[in-house]
Amino acid sequence: MDDDQLDLVFGALADRTRRAILARLAETDSNVNDLTALFTMSQPAISKHLKVLEGAGLVSRNRQGTMRLSHLEAEPLKDATGWLADYREYWDASYARLDALLDSLKKEKS
16 A cells, blocks of 8 residues: 555544544445434535545445445455554554563662
């Protein structure tokens, strides 16, 4: 995933409504009216959130009869998680060094 795409994903995830929409779509594909019923906002506002999610590659939309369903696309989340995993390794190593330091300080006091 390139940096521009990563910016779009994290930008989309920065909003709690969009995260809630993704959580719903993880359960089932939904149309905009189904999603609107979950929130205290208008259908156009939900549509704008869906466009941001779609632009980030987190949601795809397809027609099923007369309905237009939104579907979670999880691959960008996997890529973002991979990016974050590098920092988790950094923090794990930092905590391990801190633990070692605390152990050595405890031994010195003994």
